[in-house]
């Protein structure tokens with residue numbers, strides 16, 4: 001059967017499965033890295049400098065003799081937790097603000113939407129830079145900065161969804177059964193807007209991973225002894241000719257995280 | 272029971288009053304029919320009774336007395352209680368009025384969840400009883416079904432059950448059968464009559480279709496452009512309409528359906 005609908009459904013299924021698999025792999029890698037790394041990621045070893053990948057050092061070693069696999073594990077933990085915190089804080093505040101303004105409309109809606117548009121007028125990274133310069137560098141500071149920069153985009157998606165649903169008969173019915181505004185928003189509208197909110201969250205995660213990497217790469221993200229994948233990439237650049245496997249492994253994990261979550265979002269959109 | 276006195280509703284965006292000072296009474300245990308063509312103000316009247324008008328967008332005056340309490344003077348918290356207990360409401364399109372992601376049973380028990388301290392078990396028992404009362408076959412299965420798994424007629428029965436479950440004294444029905452096909456329409460009307468007779472629940476049945484109202488109601492009010500132009504016993508009104516507008520409404524019904 002070559003029903004176009006069936007074909008489309010199949011394609012989304014593949015995206016969903018591939019995305020879920022990649023995301024799961026990255027999350028597993030992150031989770032394990034939180035409790036166990038094969039070596040101490042910061043321990044230098046003059047005897048094992050610049051070794052290419054072997055069974056002993058899966059991703060090789062850098063010019064200080066540090067085990068890159070262990071370092072990448074640590075970097076992934078830092079990057080993923082920063083991105084998760086960004087999505088949690090930015091998504092939480094943004095979705096809540098968008099829900100309230102979209103559902104109630106009125107003056108608060110006008111003011112907050114204007115405010116959001118103003119923030120959006122600056123590139124997210126610039127906004128994040130501004131916040132970091134106020135908070136100082138560091139892992140959670142970067143997460144907060146990115147969260148602030150991302151709030152308007154989450155707010156917009158959620159505002160549109162809530163504004164579109166609030167006049168629908170099923171919402172009015174729920175009100176007629178005596179449900180409060182909060183009850184209606186939480187029990188009825190939120191589940192019905194998830195299909196549009198979830199992709200926004202996954203895109204937000206991907207953007208957060210990339211933005212954090214960019215900021216750390218530029219030296220305005222995490223500070224040593226902390227190290228994220230972006231920070232490591234800038235380290236790896238300094239020894240690109242001597243230990244190309246360092247940059248490649250950081251890049252590969254970054255790519256896996258962004259691609260996996262991105263595919264997951266695409267797949268969820270029509271699931 | 273329900274007494275509407277000089278209800279006047281004007282939307283700020285419109286010149287003409289949507290409802291221009293109507294008086295309407297639903298007596299204890301009766302089904303009052305409210306008919307009128309599209310745009311005559313039937314739904315706006317129902318929305319006012321249900322407390323769903325956006326007070327920032329329109330001006331409402333007059334009184335809506337439900338068992339002696341003026342609904343228009345209630346604050347929103349007390350209105351919620353009235354909505355959940357004394358007043359049930361059923362809309363035209365049941366497929367849109369049900370939350371697509373929530374099982375029918377959970378939706379039907381929402382008012383109980385909000386307004387009573389019943390346990391989960393007690394709520395389910397009450398809902399199953401209401402499902403049986405509206406003649407849903409296999410209530411257990413319906414309880415665990417999502418709206419899209421039910422037919423239009425079953426969905427509307429779920430809505431009626433949801434309105435019944437709190438033992439209200441008045442149910443508002445705004446075009447409850449318009450979205451359903453003729454056979455199902457007749458079943459639902461018969462069901463409403465039976466519920467009215469057995470449980471003595473008062474109903475306000477709104478429809479643009481005189482034949483629907485004729486089958487279910489003894490008393491009918493005719494609405495045109497925001498006003499009640501004629502009111503009286505259904506049979507008298509049908510055999511000798513006094514107002515030209517009522518005559519026109521009558522003429523709009525195909526003969527075959529009048530004879531039924």
Ligand SMILES: Nc1ncnc2c1ncn2[C@@H]1O[C@H](COP(=O)(O)OP(=O)(O)OP(=O)(O)O)[C@@H](O)[C@H]1O
Nearest residue numbers: 282284285289308309310311312313314315316479
């Ligand atoms: N939110 C609103 N803002 C402005 N005008 C409105 C609003 N809602 C209803 N109206 C107007 O009020 C009048 C009455 O509308 P209403 O929906 O009550 O008609 P109805 O009798 O229910 O018609 P129908 O048979 O089509 O359902 C119409 O002229 C309509 O345009």
Ligand SMILES: [Mg+2]
Nearest residue numbers: 313314315445
């Ligand atoms: Mg109407």
